[in-house]
Amino acid sequence: MNALVLAAEESGGLEFPSLSNLIEWKPIIDSIGLDKIGLTHVLSVIIPTIVFFLAAQQKGLVPSGIRTVAEGMIEFIENQIILPAIGADGLKYLPLLLSFFLFVFFGNITEVIPFFQMPANARMGGPVVIALIAWAMFISVGFKHNGFTYLKDIAWPPSVPLGLRWLVGLIELLSTFILRPFSHAVRLFANMLAGHILLVTFAVLSITVASGLMFLVLPFTFGGLVAFTAFEIFVSLIQAFVFTIIAAVYIGGALHPAH
Numbered sequence: 001m002n003a004l005v006l007a008a009e010e011s012g013g014l015e016f017p018s019l020s021n022l023i024e025w026k027p028i029i030d031s032i033g034l035d036k037i038g039l040t041h042v043l044s045v046i047i048p049t050i051v052f053f054l055a056a057q058q059k060g061l062v063p064s065g066i067r068t069v070a071e072g073m074i075e076f077i078e079n080q081i082i083l084p085a086i087g088a089d090g091l092k093y094l095p096l097l098l099s100f101f102l103f104v105f106f107g108n109i110t111e112v113i114p115f116f117q118m119p120a121n122a123r124m125g126g127p128v129v130i131a132l133i134a135w136a137m138f139i140s141v142g143f144k145h146n147g148f149t150y151l152k153d154i155a156w157p158p159s160v161p162l163g164l165r166w167l168v169g170l171i172e173l174l175s176t177f178i179l180r181p182f183s184h185a186v187r188l189f190a191n192m193l194a195g196h197i198l199l200v201t202f203a204v205l206s207i208t209v210a211s212g213l214m215f216l217v218l219p220f221t222f223g224g225l226v227a228f229t230a231f232e233i234f235v236s237l238i239q240a241f242v243f244t245i246i247a248a249v250y251i252g253g254a255l256h257p258a259h
Helices: 002-011 019-023 036-057 066-085 088-112 125-146 148-155 162-208 212-255
Strands: none
Touching (some): 019 162, 036 066, 066 088, 066 212, 088 162, 088 212, 125 148, 125 162, 125 212, 162 212
């Protein structure tokens, strides 16, 4: 934010920072090259782990405090993602899908947290890693439960007319084994980067119009900044849900390829 103020003051008007200034950060720990993005990913693993560890320490049938939060997360993933996308036999994938949801959510929500002010998933590295994990999982599930038939039915779909089977099979092979992890990662990355740029845009506008006659429009630009900040909190949750349910749909499709 300080950089935005200096840019506006030096130019005497409206000046947007370059894209590299929005997504690149100096290392916090030079020796290991840990920057804000890396720190956010680390915290996205540590914080949910602590929450569930503390929840597991509580005894008794009636949950309270942090255990209520942990059990609520589990029930949400079960009822809103696994059962609709996979079915009851998908409950064994609960740990993986819950991990996806929490990792993505905590990596997104830092966009509106002071000091961070940057969603980790607005950089491609994190989304690519978890998208490849989801890709490896659904392919493993497909071969484990269906054997070679899983690949054969994709490459040579029996329900398609014989003359078109080779074309549809080629498209399905590319879609399933090449494009899925790419689109899975890009969907998350692009949405979070767009939201981050939007917030920076309104921040620059608010800073620029804070002096002179332009001050009259400050309530509108600042109001837009507040509104879009609230919207990005919602988007952080939705993108975590979307990423996780798509992973569940892929696993369900590999588990029940006939459907």
